[in-house]
Amino acid sequence: MKRILFCLLFGFAYLLPYSQPGTRTDVTDRQVQIYTTAENTAFRLTRTDVQAFSHFGQPFENQPCIFVDPSKAFQRFVGIGGALTDASAETFAKLSPETQEAFLRACFNKNDGICYSIARTNINSCDFSSDSYTYVNENDTALASFSVAHDEQYKIPFIKRAMEAAQGELPLFVSPWSPPAWMKDNDNMLQGGKLLPDFYQAWANYFVKFIQAYENQGIPIWGLTVQNEPMAKQTWESCMYTAEEERDFIKTYLGPTLYANGMNEKKLIAWDHNRDLIYHRASCILSDTAAAKYVWGIGFHWYESWTGAPTPQNVKLVAESWPRKQLLLTEACNYPFSWLTFNQWHWGENYGAAMISDFNNGACAWTDWNILLDENGGPNHVRNFCFAPIHADTKKDTLHFMNSYYYIGHFSKFIRLGAKRIACSSNRAQLLTTGFRNTDGTYAVIVMNPGDTEVSYRFYIGEMALETKSLPHSITTLVF
Numbered sequence: 001m002k003r004i005l006f007c008l009l010f011g012f013a014y015l016l017p018y019s020q021p022g023t024r025t026d027v028t029d030r031q032v033q034i035y036t037t038a039e040n041t042a043f044r045l046t047r048t049d050v051q052a053f054s055h056f057g058q059p060f061e062n063q064p065c066i067f068v069d070p071s072k073a074f075q076r077f078v079g080i081g082g083a084l085t086d087a088s089a090e091t092f093a094k095l096s097p098e099t100q101e102a103f104l105r106a107c108f109n110k111n112d113g114i115c116y117s118i119a120r121t122n123i124n125s126c127d128f129s130s131d132s133y134t135y136v137n138e139n140d141t142a143l144a145s146f147s148v149a150h151d152e153q154y155k156i157p158f159i160k161r162a163m164e165a166a167q168g169e170l171p172l173f174v175s176p177w178s179p180p181a182w183m184k185d186n187d188n189m190l191q192g193g194k195l196l197p198d199f200y201q202a203w204a205n206y207f208v209k210f211i212q213a214y215e216n217q218g219i220p221i222w223g224l225t226v227q228n229e230p231m232a233k234q235t236w237e238s239c240m241y242t243a244e245e246e247r248d249f250i251k252t253y254l255g256p257t258l259y260a261n262g263m264n265e266k267k268l269i270a271w272d273h274n275r276d277l278i279y280h281r282a283s284c285i286l287s288d289t290a291a292a293k294y295v296w297g298i299g300f301h302w303y304e305s306w307t308g309a310p311t312p313q314n315v316k317l318v319a320e321s322w323p324r325k326q327l328l329l330t331e332a333c334n335y336p337f338s339w340l341t342f343n344q345w346h347w348g349e350n351y352g353a354a355m356i357s358d359f360n361n362g363a364c365a366w367t368d369w370n371i372l373l374d375e376n377g378g379p380n381h382v383r384n385f386c387f388a389p390i391h392a393d394t395k396k397d398t399l400h401f402m403n404s405y406y407y408i409g410h411f412s413k414f415i416r417l418g419a420k421r422i423a424c425s426s427n428r429a430q431l432l433t434t435g436f437r438n439t440d441g442t443y444a445v446i447v448m449n450p451g452d453t454e455v456s457y458r459f460y461i462g463e464m465a466l467e468t469k470s471l472p473h474s475i476t477t478l479v480f
Helices: 002-010 086-093 097-108 155-165 197-216 243-260 275-286 311-321 346-360 403-412
Strands: 031-038 046-052 065-076 079-083 118-123 172-176 223-225 267-274 297-301 326-331 365-370 390-393 398-401 420-426 432-437 443-449 455-461 464-470 474-479
Touching (some): 046 464, 065 432, 065 443, 079 403, 086 155, 097 155, 097 390, 097 398, 118 155, 118 365, 172 197, 172 267, 197 243, 243 275, 267 275, 267 326, 275 311, 311 326, 311 346, 326 346, 346 420, 346 432, 346 443, 403 443, 403 474, 420 443, 443 455
Parallel strands (some): 079 118, 079 365, 118 172, 172 223, 267 297, 297 326, 326 365
Antiparallel strands (some): 031 046, 065 420, 390 398, 420 432, 432 443, 443 474
16 A cells, blocks of 8 residues: 555656566576587587576675676667678689588578678778779769669679578668769779768768669668768778768758658668767767757777777767667778688687677677688788688688687577677676577577686576586687
């Protein structure tokens, strides 16, 4: 009675549970499957143990622990994947049918692969193209000559094969590296430059034309970014926008043009550059309600000195400041490419540490750069060769997997669309962790140990726990 009277006085919100239903998750009868990838072992996404929870009391003062609280849920998961670039498509086309199928299974199969669930591709050429190209003739401001015939040789067939392998569950977002040269103040697709104001509307129309052309080819477009790396003058395709220029292009041209063409459901993503300046760009765009209404989320890259800059906090601050907008990493890769360093373990650890940090700081998705490259780390028309999780030796018709493939797989294989991140806490700096609850009630908790020593720890949910260990330089996923 007292509670009802209190609610009448102060609102019915008091009757609602503080957390999600099932505050104390009953894991008594649940089996925990532990999958491991570790340096100096044969473990590569290998199921290394199956355990059950038992009753444990308070941990010892110096007991390493991972604490999981499924009742505290955060952002909804959208996907993990890679970019289906010209370079990836051209490399794929050089492989035998059998090796092509092996690659597709490795990336998209739920049982035999790592089950990528989102993808990106380029509008016009990028550095990972064999040449510079656009889809219109020079000075065609009406875009009457617009055609994606260039992409029909390699990229469009490759994207269709990927979507088929993913059983249609592969949202695709698209990004431009540069408008046509004649739309820019430097008359060059390379070396930065700016979009001339006289062509703002033509460039907005260009996005629409591209989306329509791809969808007419049977490739749905889920979203788009305004500009890849708008603060970078590169030796390859690039175009620069200040925060104010990107804001105004969105609110006056691109946003209204998408809406006028019935594309208001497309996920429009701003920034698409590094974490270091993300808050400044987000603040400028999202504080303007006329621009913010068109923006679904803020994309970011990882190339600004990941190990030294305090950039993860910048991602978190954006998430806290604009909780209704989404955050996603739109590009990451290790570089420069060399077979001599191909097997160095830190390449995978770069991915694991960044993914744990970004998800814990509010990211809903994580998209790697090229999904596949050749034996030279390309093709790339400006020789900007990089690593990909999978490389093909096109002369020998073989696939080579970096450890980054397995580190990504510890997330992508077990976290599904619609999952929600849950509270996961480590009491030791050497153990990094994040976790998700899938819509089917299963949990995936990732624990990474980048240190040189093995760590035995307890894995707690409430008063239930199990005892396990984290091998040196390893990543594990606990699934239950």
